[in-house]
Amino acid sequence: MTQTTLPPVEKTQPVSSPRGSISDRSRAERRLGWMLAGPAFLVMLLVTAYPILQAVYESLFSYRLTDPNNRSFVGLGNYWVILSDPLWWQSLGVTVLITVITVAVELVLGFALALVMAKALSSIRPVVRAAILIPYAVITVVSAFAWQFAFDIDTGFVNSWFAWLPGVSADTDWFGDFGTSLVVVCAAEIWKTTPFISLLLLAGLAQVPEVLQEAAKVDGATWWQRMRKVTIPNMKAAIMVALLFRSLDAFRVFDSIFIMTGGANNTESVSFLAYRQTIARLEIGLGSAVSVLLFLCVVLIAFGFIKGFKVDLAQARGDR
Amino acid sequence: MSIGRQVTGAGGHRLPRSPLRRSRRVLGGGAAALVLASTLAACGGGGDGGSQTLTWYINPDSGGQAEIAARCTEAAGGAYTITTAVLPRQAAGQREQLVRRLAANDASIDIMSLDPIFVPEFAEAGFLAEVPEDLADQFTENVVPASVESSTWDDRLAAVPFWANTQLLWYRKSVAEAAGLDMSQPVTWDQLITAAQSQGVLIGAQGLRAESLTVWLNALIESAGGSIIEEQAEAPEDIQLGFESEPAARAAEVMRAVADSGAVSPAFSTENEDASATGFEGENAGFMVNWPFVWPRALAAVEGGTLDQSVPDDYGWTIYPRVNEDDPAAPPFGGINLGIGALSPNVDLAFEAVQCITSEENQAYYFTTNGNPASNLAVYDDPEVIEVFPQAPVIRESLELAASRPLTAYYNEVTGGIQRVYHPPASVDPGSTGAEAQELIGSILAGEQLL
Structure with missing residues (x-):
């Protein structure tokens, strides 16, 4: 049995229109499109492009907020300082590790939750959906505090509830080691953002044509076969978009680490590094350079997903 | 951490233009104008012939600073009105907010409660109004030496000493007695470790990666006779650090010995002042170094019914432990100094207000109600203070011995580097950690490494 998707629909070209030139009507439509989208586009430029460009500009200077008179141009010096510092590479490694772990676990969990939401009895479906979505509505800092208190050796309940697990005892200091700290940080992230991924996947599930499912059933396909050959191939675009969004989000992890470990035991992420240089040290130049590098990483991830996995962002919205 | 870019407030549906809608709009415009007018009035400092408003940015406390502000407003008889604005809970957060406001030329900051460690940075950046010569003598008369030292930058008084904090060695009388320790004599860290091990009790200290x-x-190095900054310099890369000195190695030795003693909490590497205080109220308590707040904390717990009266009855207190038997201890120093915003339009009035805020009477009030010890030594003779704070004489003695943390405009780099290298305390190696700190903080100060 091969994968079953609907045959691609050929876009019908208007026969009458001459090639290469645009009709008056489509020109007018284009203008209308710009007029409708233009203001939003301008606002986007103002709130995203301007700060990005400013950060790029600032990153070329040695500039301390408390000492503006000694601001001096250093070219790419700040980037050299960062890229030759083992701390940057270690933070990058931690960030990638957290991203990979959380996104992988969330994809599996999120898919399961999406199936539950899609298949739940219609009478309890709204309740199930709301219940699954609650963690996503919690502010990250609040969720980080909640998880910290739960695992804390003095205030937490985790040590006494899970003492039967190997490696957990009343004296387990979760935030005292790199590995255990990361477990809690990842768990908190997964708990909080799985609903987001499951919501995107639910939208994808709804797009799988029922005809194909029925045809497969008639052919005698088992549930697992239908899942592998019909459902998943048909929602590939939705899965890729969910992965892309969540990876970009996970790469910027900050709040949980800030609250739980404060960067102790080498748990600092790249965002944390940017915070420490810019906000704590007030080294605007160096901090901007870290931010620009973080931005480049995010661009790289987005580019890698879109080109490497051929994610079609338009398709995920259902515009076929 | 949301992903989707949502445009909010765009108005979901359109209503037809109705009279109601128009009147709403008029109302909205009116309200906006009103708000604008009132903000403008606030910006003007309320200079409509009435009293000037001074804004005092305070660190969160138990309401003492707000009460002192009210008292001074009343005492001013209409000359000025002090309003308070609360800063974040952590000292680092307080600094971040103040620095960003001041760097953006925020003139609304008249008076600010500053952790002493930030005074040099603020003074160097020109954020603080200079204290007039004639007032300087008055502000430093009969004041704890470390408070004056930490308020001074470039040989001038940059801030005004308000209250002064210090850590004491807290012990359980029953434990010390059983271990045969004579607490009326100075004790050393080594003695504490031996006693705690022999009695199977815990030593509370702050191993968290934080300012604590x-x-x-710093207290360990200073007690051993050294200093984190051996020589100040104008350029950050020229600052001489003292991490490779003998006292610093001895300090690292003590730190490691405490962490490895088996007599600390299993969560020692995440223990902060509060966790220490909680541990000291518990069953395995033996010794603890901590600020005086632990005393009112225990009394409040008794009042709240969560702690037995016998626990605070068992509390003993003395001067911070020594590192070497023959060298006096240099206990930690903290507290709050008051800075006057250089851009404030009311600098003279602000100094007048600070005179009132730091008066002997108000410092005594603050000490007895909020547990924050005075910087003015005269307060310690007040019988009411001694009644509420039986530790007062020891606190006074400790404050006179206390050593400030390094005074430098680059304090954040120094403390950040220390926290990176000396954490967790159980990994400190007296042979190599000092050299590592020297190298790391040196390159951070020279702008060659990230923090």
């Missing part, structure tokens, strides 16, 4: 770790390390 720097507080501890």
Whole structure:
């Protein structure tokens, strides 16, 4: 049995229109499109492009907020300082590790939750959906505090509830080691953002044509076969978009680490590094350079997903 | 951490233009104008012939600073009105907010409660109004030496000493007695470790990667006769650090010995002042170094019914432990100094207000109600203070011995580097950690490494 998707629909070209030139009507439509989208586009430029460009500009200077008179141009010096510092590479490694772990676990969990939401009895479906979505509505800092208190050796309940697990005892200091700290940080992230991924996947599930499912059933396909050959191939675009969004989000992890470990035991992420240089040290130049590098990483991830996995962002919205 | 870019407030549906809608709009415009007018009035400092408003940015406390502001407003008889604005809970957060406001030329900051460690940075950046010569003598008369030292930058008084904090060695009388320790004599860290091990009790200290770790390390190095900054310099890369000195190695030795003693909490590497205080109220309590707040904390717990009266009855207190038997201890120093915003339009009035805020009477009030010890030594003779705070004489003695943390405009780099290298305390190696700190903080100060 091969994968079953609907045959691609050929876009019908208007026969009458001459090639290469645009009709008056489509020109007018284009203008209308710009007029409708233009203001939003301008606002986007103002709130995203301007700060990005400013950060790029600032990153070329040695500039301390408390000492503006000694601001001096250093070219790419700040980037050299960062890229030759083992701390940057270690933070990058931690960030990638957290991203990979959380996104992988969330994809599996999120898919399961999406199936539950899609298949739940219609009478309890709204309740199930709301219940699954609650963690996503919690502010990250609040969720980080909640998880910290739960695992804390003095205030937490985790040590006494899970003492039967190997490696957990009343004296387990979760935030005292790199590995255990990361477990809690990842768990908190997964708990909080799985609903987001499951919501995107639910939208994808709804797009799988029922005809194909029925045809497969008639052919005698088992549930697992239908899942592998019909459902998943048909929602590939939705899965890729969910992965892309969540990876970009996970790469910027900050709040949980800030609250739980404060960067102790080498748990600092790249965002944390940017915070420490810019906000704590007030080294605007160096901090901007870290931010620009973080931005480049995010661009790289987005580019890698879109080109490497051929994610079609338009398709995920259902515009076929 | 949301992903989707949502445009909010765009108005979901359109209503037809109705009279109601128009009147709403008029109302909205009116309200906006009103708000604008009132903000403008606030910006003008309320200079409509009435009293000037001074804004005092305070660190969160138990309401003492707000009460002092009210008292001074009343005492001013209409000359000025002090309003308070609360800063974040952590000292680092307070600094971040103040620095960003001041760097953006925020003139609304008249008076600010500053952790002493930030005074040099603020003064160097020109954020603080200079204290007039004639007032300087008055502000420093009969004041704890460390408070004056930490308020001074470039040989001038940059801030006004308000209250002064210090850590004491807290012990359980029953434990000390059983271990045969004579607490009327100075004790050393080594003695504490031996006693705690023999009695199977815990030593409370702050091993968390936070400012409290720097507080501890600085006290150890100073007690051993060294200093984190051996020689100040104008350029950050020229600052001479003292991590490779003998006292610093001895300090690292003590830190490691405490962490490895088996007599600390299993969560020692995440223990902060509050966790220490909680531990000291518990069953395995033996010794603890901590600020005086632990006393009112225990009394409040008794009042709240969560702690037995016998626990605070068992509390003993004395001067911070020594590192070497023959060298006096240099206990940690903290507290709050008051800075006057250089851009404030009311600098003279602000100094007048600060005179009132730091008066002997108000310092005594603050000490007895909020548990924050005075910087003015005269307060310690007040019988009411001694009644509420039986530790007052020891606190006074400790404050006279206390050593400030390094005074430098680059304090954040120094403390950040310390926290990176000396954490967790159980990994400190007296042979190599000092050299590592020297190298790391040196390159951070020279702008060659990230923090």
